[in-house]
Amino acid sequence: MTARVVTEAEPAFDTEVPVAIIGAGAAGLVAALACRGAGVEPLVIERDAVPRGSTSLSAGLIPAAGTRFQAAHGIADSVATFAADIQEKAHGCADPDLVALVAREAAPAIDWLADAHGLPFSLVHDFDYPGHTNRRMHGLPSRSGAELVDRLRQALEQAEIPLLTEARVTTLVRDASGALRGLVAERPDGSAERIGTRAIVLACCGYAGNKALVRKYIPDLADALYFGHPGNEGEAVLWAEQIGAELRDMTGHQGHGSVAHPQGILVSWAVIMEGGFQVNLQGRRFWNESSGYSEAGIAVLAQPDGVAWDVFDARIAGIARQFEDFRQAEAQGAILVANTPEELAAKAKLPPEAFAATFAEVEAMKRAGAADGFGRNWSRGAPLAGPLCAVRVTGALFHSQGGLAVDAAARVRLADGGIVPNLFAAGGAACGVSGPEASGYLSGNGLLSALALGRVAGSGAALVAQEVDETDG
Ligand SMILES: Cc1cc2nc3c(=O)[nH]c(=O)nc-3n(C[C@H](O)[C@H](O)[C@H](O)COP(=O)(O)OP(=O)(O)OC[C@H]3O[C@@H](n4cnc5c(N)ncnc54)[C@H](O)[C@@H]3O)c2cc1C
Numbered sequence: 001m002t003a004r005v006v007t008e009a010e011p012a013f014d015t016e017v018p019v020a021i022i023g024a025g026a027a028g029l030v031a032a033l034a035c036r037g038a039g040v041e042p043l044v045i046e047r048d049a050v051p052r053g054s055t056s057l058s059a060g061l062i063p064a065a066g067t068r069f070q071a072a073h074g075i076a077d078s079v080a081t082f083a084a085d086i087q088e089k090a091h092g093c094a095d096p097d098l099v100a101l102v103a104r105e106a107a108p109a110i111d112w113l114a115d116a117h118g119l120p121f122s123l124v125h126d127f128d129y130p131g132h133t134n135r136r137m138h139g140l141p142s143r144s145g146a147e148l149v150d151r152l153r154q155a156l157e158q159a160e161i162p163l164l165t166e167a168r169v170t171t172l173v174r175d176a177s178g179a180l181r182g183l184v185a186e187r188p189d190g191s192a193e194r195i196g197t198r199a200i201v202l203a204c205c206g207y208a209g210n211k212a213l214v215r216k217y218i219p220d221l222a223d224a225l226y227f228g229h230p231g232n233e234g235e236a237v238l239w240a241e242q243i244g245a246e247l248r249d250m251t252g253h254q255g256h257g258s259v260a261h262p263q264g265i266l267v268s269w270a271v272i273m274e275g276g277f278q279v280n281l282q283g284r285r286f287w288n289e290s291s292g293y294s295e296a297g298i299a300v301l302a303q304p305d306g307v308a309w310d311v312f313d314a315r316i317a318g319i320a321r322q323f324e325d326f327r328q329a330e331a332q333g334a335i336l337v338a339n340t341p342e343e344l345a346a347k348a349k350l351p352p353e354a355f356a357a358t359f360a361e362v363e364a365m366k367r368a369g370a371a372d373g374f375g376r377n378w379s380r381g382a383p384l385a386g387p388l389c390a391v392r393v394t395g396a397l398f399h400s401q402g403g404l405a406v407d408a409a410a411r412v413r414l415a416d417g418g419i420v421p422n423l424f425a426a427g428g429a430a431c432g433v434s435g436p437e438a439s440g441y442l443s444g445n446g447l448l449s450a451l452a453l454g455r456v457a458g459s460g461a462a463l464v465a466q467e468v469d470e471t472d473g
Contacts, residue, residue, distance in 0.1 A: 002170045002171070003170060003171075003233075003234075003235040003238035003239055004170065004171045004172075004239075004242070005171070005172045005173075005174065005239055005242040005243055006171055006172075006173055006174070007173075007174045007175070007176065007178070008173060008174070008175065008176075009175075009176045010175070010176075011173050011174075011175055011181050011182060011194075011196070012194070013181075013182050013194045013195055013196030014193055014194045014195065015193070015194075015195055015196070016182075016195075016196040016197065017041075017042065017043040017195060017196070017197050018040050018041065018042065018197065018198050018199070018462075018465035018468075019035050019040055019041075019042035019043070019197060019198065019199045019200075019201065019458075019461040019462060019464075019465050020042065020043050020045060020182075020183060020195055020197040020199075020200050020201070021035070021042050021043070021044045021045065021200075021201040021203055021458070021461075022045050022169045022183070022200065022201065022202055022203055022204045022235075023044075023045075023046060023053065023202070023203035023204035023205060023427075023429070024044050024045075024046035024048075024051035024053065024149075024153070024163060024165075024203075025051065025052075025053025025054060025055040025056075025149065025203065025205060025229075025427060025428075025450065026053070026055040026145075026148060026149065026152065026427060026447055026450035026451060026454065027203035027205070027426040027427025027428070027429070027449070027450035027451075027453065027454040027457075028044055028046070028051075028201065028203030028204075028426075028427070028454070029044070029051070029149070029152035029153060029155075029156055029454075030109070030113070030152065030426075030450065030451050030454035030455050030458065031201045031203055031424075031426055031454040031455070031457045031458030031461070032044045032156055032159075032161050032458060033113075033116075033117060033152070033155055033156065033159060033161070033455075033458065034454070034455040034456075034457075034458030034459045034462070035201075035458035035459065035461055035462040036159045036161050036458075037116070037458075037459070038458070038459045038462035038463065038466075039462060039466070040461075040462035040465045040466060041160075041161060041162070042161060042201075042458070042461070042462075043162050043163075043164060043195065043197075044156070044161065044162070044163045044164065045164045045167050045169055045183075045185055045195070046163060046164065046165050046166075046167065047166070047167065047168035047169075047204075047231055048165065048166070048231060049165050049166050050165070051149060051153060051163070051165070052146070052149060052229065053149065053205060053229045053231070053232070054145075054205055054228040054229040054232060054398070054399050054428065054446075055145045055148055055149050055447070055450065056144075056145050056146040056148075056149045056229075057145060057146075057227065057228060057229060057266075058144075058145035058148075058446065058447065059139065059143055059144060059145060059266065059268065059323055059325065060139050060140055060142075060143060060144050060145035060146075060147060060148035060447070061124060061137040061138065061139045061143065061443070061444055061447065062106070062110060062137070062138050062139070062444055062447045062448060062451055063082070063106065063129075063132065063136045063137055063138070063442075063443065063444035063445075063448055064082075064106035064107040064109070064110045064136055064138055064448075065077040065078055065079050065081065065082035065103065065106065065107055065134070065136050066078060066079060066107040067107045067110050067111055067121075067123075067136075067138065068111060069110070069114075069121055069122060069123040069138055070123055070134070070135070070136060072123070073123055073125045073135070075123070075125075075134050075135055075136070076134075077133075077134040077136055079103045079104050079107075080103075081133050081134065082103045082106070082133075082136065083099050083100055083103035083104075084133075085131055085132055085133050085442060086099050086102075086103060086433050086442050086445070087099055088131070089131040089292070089434070089439075089440055089441070089442035090433060090434050090435035090440035090442070091435055091437065091439070091440055092435075093249070093435030093436060093437075093440060094249075094432075094433040094434060094435045094440065095248065095405070095431065095433070097407075097408060098406070098431070098433055099433050101408055101452070101453075101456070102433055102448050102449060102452040102453060105452035105453075105455060105456060106448055106451065106452045108455075109451045109452050109454075109455045110138050110451070112455070113152075113155075113451075117151075117152075117155040117158075118151075118155070119140065119148075119151050119152070119155070120140060120141060121138045121139065121140060122138070122139065122140075122141070123135060123136070123137070123138055124137040124138070124139055124143070124322075126319055126322075127270045127273055127274050127319055128273055128380075129269070129273065129443040129444070130269070130273060130290055130291065130292045130293070130442075130443060131292060131442045131443065132442070132443065132444075137443070137444055142324045143322050143323045143324060144323070144324040144325070145447075146324075148447075164185070164193075166187060166188050167185035167186070167187060167193065168185060168186050169183050169184070169185045169186075169204070169235065170184055170185070170186050170192075170235075171183060171184035172200070172239050172243075173194070174243075179422070180200060180420060180422055180423055181196060181197075182194060182195055182196035182197050183195055183197070183200065198422060198464060198465040198468040199422040199423070199424065199460075199461035199462075199464040199465050200422065200423050200424070200461075201424040201425070201426060201454075201457045201458065201461050202236045202239075202404065202412070202423070202424065202425040202426070202429040202430075203425075203426050203427050203429060203450075203454065203457075204232070204235055204236055204429055205228075205229065205231075205232040205236075205399065205427060205428035205429055206232055206234065206236070206237070206399050206400030206401070206402070206403055206428035206429065207232065207233065207234025207236075207237045207400050207403075208226055208228050208232055208253065208397055208398070208399045208400045209226060209228060209229065209230045209231060209232040209233050209234070210232075210233045210234040213234045213237060213400075214226075214397065214400075217250045217251050217253075217400070217402065218251060218253050218397065218400070220298055221253070221255060221297065221298070221301075221397040224255075224297065224301060224395060224396055224397050225259065225264075225394065225395075225396040225397070226396065226397050227256065227259060227264075227266070227396040227397065227398050228397070228398050228399045232399070232428065234400075236403060236404060236425060236429035237250075237403065237404075240403075240404050240412070243412075243414075243420065243423075244414050244415050244416065245404050245405070245412050245413065245414055245415065245420065245423075246404070246405040246412075246413045246414060246415040247402065247403065247404060247405070247415075247431070248402060248403070248404075248405040248431040249401060249402040249403075249431050249432070249434070249435055249436045250400075250402035250403075250436075251402060251436045251437065252400070252401035252402045252431075252432065252434045252435055252436045252437060252438070252440060252441070253294075253397060253398075253399065253400045253401050253402070253434075253438050253441070254294045254397075254398040254399050254401060254434070254438065254441045254445070254446060255293075255294050255295065255296065255297020255298060255395060255396065255397055255398060255438045255441075256293050256294065256296060256297050256395065256396050256398050257278070257293055257295075257296020257297045257298075257299055257300035257301075257308070257393065257394075257395045258271070258272070258293060258296060258300075258310055258393045259393055259394055259395070259396045260329045260332075260334040260391050260392065260393055261307055261392050261393055261394040263329060263332050263334045265325050265328050265329040265332065265334060266323075266325045267310060267320070267325070267326060267329055267334075267391050267393060268320045268323045268325070268326055269292075269293040269296075269443070270316065270319050270320050270323075271310050271312040271316050271317070271320050271389075271391075272289045272290070272293075272310060272312070273290065274312065274315075274316040274319060274381070274382065275312070275313075275316065275366070275381035275382045275383070275384060276289075276310055276311055276312030276313075276316055276384070277289055277310075277311055277358075277362050278296075278300070278308045278309065278310055278311070278393075279308060279309050279311060279350065279355060279358055280303040280304060280307075280308050280309075281303070281304045281305060281307065281308075281350065282304070282350075282351060282354055283345065283350040283351045283352075283353075283354035283355035283357075283358055284354060284358055285358055285362070285372075285374070286299065286302075286303060286308070287299045287374055288372075288374035288375045288376040289376060290376045290377070291375075291439065292439065292441065292442070292443070293443070294398075294434075294438045294439065294440075294441035295437075295438050295439040295441075296395065297395035297396055297397065297398075297438065298395060298438060299395070300393065300394060300395035301394070301395035306394055306395065307392055307393065307394050308392075308393055308394075309348055309350065309390045309391065309392055309393070310390065310391050310393055311344070311359070311384070311388065311389070311390050312384065312388075312389050312390075313384040313385055313386065313387065313388050313389060314337070314385075314386070314387045314388075314389065315382070315385065316384075316389070317330075317335065317389050329391065334391050334392070335389050335390070335391050336348055336389065336390045336391065337387050337388070337389050338386075338387065338388050338390075339386045339387055339388070340386065340388070341355060341356045341359040341360075341388065342355075342356055344388045344389075344390050347390070348390050348392070359384075362378070362381075362384075363383055363384065365378040366378045366381045366382070366383055367383070398446075399428055399446055400428065401428075401431075401432040401434040401440075401441060401445065401446075402431055402432070402436070403425065403428065403429055403430045403431045403432065404425040404429060404430050404431060405430075405431050406424070406425050406426075406430050406431070406453065406457075407419055408456075409424075409456060409460040410424045410425060410426055410430070410453050410456040410457035410460055411423065411424055411460065412424065412425050421464065422461075422464050424457035424460055424461050425453075425457065426449065426450065426453035426454040426456070426457040426458075427446075427449055427450035427453065427454055428446065428449070428450070430449060430453055432445055432446070432449045433445055433448070433449065
């Protein structure tokens with residue numbers, strides 16, 4: 001893979017656009033809509049034939065505080081509480097200015113996408129996500145990221161924003177003064193297109209699809225299943241190194257410990273948070289599952305054979321069924337169902353006595369409203385009642401959370417101070433708000449950064465393009 005930054009004395013281009021947006025996942029598509037809304041027509045450049053990105057693999061859930069969707073459910077939430085939740089999960093290590101920015105921008109972004117672009121969001125109101133004080137996850141009807149990308153792309157079509165597909169950006173072009181002037185995109189037939197521009201938005205996600213970079217920054221998961229989009233090969237990081245941009249929290253990432261195995265289907269963490277639990281192949285619990293699903297990745301991979309079983313019941317399955325992924329897992333026979341713990345153990349080939357003892361311990365702790373030795377507080381967990389369910393899961397790497405540090409306008413910061421005035425980053429390309437550890441990832445941090453920063457970056461890039469216009473004029 002090549003990712004280069006070249007300097008040319010007098011760069012010439014095949015075509016000129018006011019703003020170029022690299023990547024057509026949630027971050028790029030939202031940036032494009034915001035740019036257009038600010039009066040500038042951008043060009044979105046996407047390596048795949050059909051934009052999908054990690055966004056399409058996600059559940060498409062976006063946290064936001066203070067939306068009208070929360071108000072409709074009588075939920076009073078605030079930006080300050082949201083920001084405090086993000087920072088608490090990140091162990092106080094996330095960039096406080098960035099946390100304040102995304103927490104503030106999330107609700108306006110959701111309301112704007114719903115009102116101006118017709119995305120039919122609703123609130124996930126029937127279960128809690130770990131670390132969120134209030135119910136604030138917003139999703140589309142199918143609760144799938146594929147629907148999010150599709151609807152954003154439709155909004156792009158309606159706004160008549162051009163999208164260049166099968167064009168992989170390999171090179172950023174600077175002029176002799178060091179100013180960023182354009183880029184080069186490679187086409188499948190080997191030809192190259194040189195596109196001049198006044199501002200660039202990096203929306204090409206993180207580096208989790210690049211084995212060498214994963215080995216460098218997240219060695220614990222170098223050999224783990226990568227569950228994100230294979231095209232996220234870290235060009236933004238490699239360009240950043242060449243232009244001296246600041247890279248921050250590079251070891252941060254989102255893992256997950258509930259991917260149905262071997263089916264490879266995401267099983268919502270709702271099955272755990274609603275009163276379910278995880279056991280290893282010995283039928284024993286091994287950690288505090290309520291800490292979060294991101295750190296679950298490493299916790300599950302550390303168990304024998306790198307697998308575990310999620311154990312829950314039919315009531316919880318009813319809640320999880322709102323997710324397209326869960327319905328698919330059921331359709332593929334990944335979810336085992338039984339009437340008693342003993343029968344479930346037999347179906348899952350777990351040691352029956354150990355499993356029944358674990359099951360009884362969990363239910364006793366729920367009755368007592370007690371915390372267990374791992375630190376999980378059971379006072380909120382409803383008892384599990386038959387039919388019982390179980391699914392075999394493994395741990396996976398979903399996406400990187402470290403990336404290019406940006407300022408309050410989503411402009412890329414330089415390592416030795418200052419900014420690149422016409423280079424913006426959003427979504428997985430930018431440093432997120434999870435700090436340097438997997439356990440710092442609060443549910444929804446990924447799309448939060450894509451939507452909130454994408455919108456800020458798109459408007460900021462439009463402003464730069466307009467300023468250049470005025471200077472020229
Ligand atoms: C299974 C899974 C479930 C998840 N669930 C959630 C969730 O429910 N909520 C949440 O907040 N987050 C979730 N995430 C994380 C979330 O999906 C990402 O954080 C988010 O989609 C990143 O958006 P993006 O636009 O930055 O990247 P992407 O959606 O990956 O888009 C990047 C695009 O850039 C393109 N691209 C890459 N390089 C180039 C190049 N050189 N030239 C041109 N194009 C390029 C790619 O092809 C891709 O289309 C999940 C992730 C996974 C993998």
